[in-house]
Amino acid sequence: MLAAVLCLIILVIAFFRWELHLVADDAREDVLLWNSREAYLFVGWGRSGYRFTCAEYLFSHIPAYFGIPRTVDDNRLSMQVFRITPTAIERHVADPYQMYRGFLVYVPRGNTIYAYDGGAMLWKWAGTDFETLTVKEQQKLTIDPSLFSSQEDYTDVDGWSLRRSLTRLPPEFKIELQGKPVTFFTKQNNPGKELSLELRLPGGTSQKLLHVKHNFHLVSKSEYDYMLKKP
Numbered sequence: 001m002l003a004a005v006l007c008l009i010i011l012v013i014a015f016f017r018w019e020l021h022l023v024a025d026d027a028r029e030d031v032l033l034w035n036s037r038e039a040y041l042f043v044g045w046g047r048s049g050y051r052f053t054c055a056e057y058l059f060s061h062i063p064a065y066f067g068i069p070r071t072v073d074d075n076r077l078s079m080q081v082f083r084i085t086p087t088a089i090e091r092h093v094a095d096p097y098q099m100y101r102g103f104l105v106y107v108p109r110g111n112t113i114y115a116y117d118g119g120a121m122l123w124k125w126a127g128t129d130f131e132t133l134t135v136k137e138q139q140k141l142t143i144d145p146s147l148f149s150s151q152e153d154y155t156d157v158d159g160w161s162l163r164r165s166l167t168r169l170p171p172e173f174k175i176e177l178q179g180k181p182v183t184f185f186t187k188q189n190n191p192g193k194e195l196s197l198e199l200r201l202p203g204g205t206s207q208k209l210l211h212v213k214h215n216f217h218l219v220s221k222s223e224y225d226y227m228l229k230k231p
Contacts, residue, residue: 020057021224022050022216027195031106032163032184033113034084034175039182040113040125041082042106043210049074049228050216074228079103079130082209086180086202089209094129105150107143108160114143166197166210 026046033040051073052060060070079094103115103123115123115130122138123130133141155161163169166186173184180202187196197210219227 018054019221020050020052020054021219021221022052023219023224023227024048024214024216025212026214027166027210027212029103030164030166031103032166032169033106033108034161034177035108035159036176037085037178039084039175039177041084041209042103042115043080043082044103045078045080047076047228048072048216049224051224076228080210081125084177084182084199086177086182089199089201089207092128106162108158109141109143114141166195 024047026048027043028046029042029044031042033042049072050070064070081092081094083090083092103117105116107114107116113125114133115125117123122133122141124133151164153163161175163173167188169184169186171186173186174181175184176182182202183200185198185200187198188194189196193214195210195212195214196208198206198208200206
């Protein structure tokens with residue numbers, strides 16, 4: 001009887017003290033842009049997390065039932081940029097995240113890629129991060145305003161090609177950089193809930209670029225701390 005009481009006490013304490021950790025990912029406004037020399041993959045990346053005790057997790061379903069979900073405890077937002085050549089993959093993280101939903105459109109001109117977030121100023125990719133254009137730079141730039149609302153894919157326009165949304169790519173999508181094949185492999189498990197993207201370079205080297213789990217799922221505390229730390 002004493003052992004049973006002790007077990008019950010331990011379970012009650014654990015119920016109110018033991019923490020559960022849940023995370024979910026989001027990839028939005030993803031764009032693949034390439035010319036004959038190099039390719040760029042731009043992804044607005046988000047990751048959210050909850051830290052619940054068992055009791056909090058159970059009781060959180062009550063307000064959620066009435067349409068009042070609990071606010072996430074942690075949020076990581078950034079813009080991930082992959083620069084791809086036939087021999088290397090560079091990954092850059094633009095942080096802190098400047099735009100709530102990411103850039104709306106990317107417009108390449110020559111060797112420069114410009115980006116628009118819906119605000120008054122344009123941005124440009126500066127090799128490792130995005131920078132806003134100065135007023136003089138923007139005044140000198142001649143870009144058809146209609147391009148900033150365009151959502152069309154295109155191929156070989158002024159030497160550049162563009163594809164929007166990884167979910168719209170075929171499972172195997174091949175492009176040529178410097179005359180060599182570079183292949184993207186997309187895989188969707190439970191369509192709309194989980195997406196992975198792998199890239200194979202001409203030498204046969206493969207690398208996983210993204211793995212997105214949209215639904216909240218349990219992870220360990222160490223995984224949670226790692227996944228939501230600053231890059």
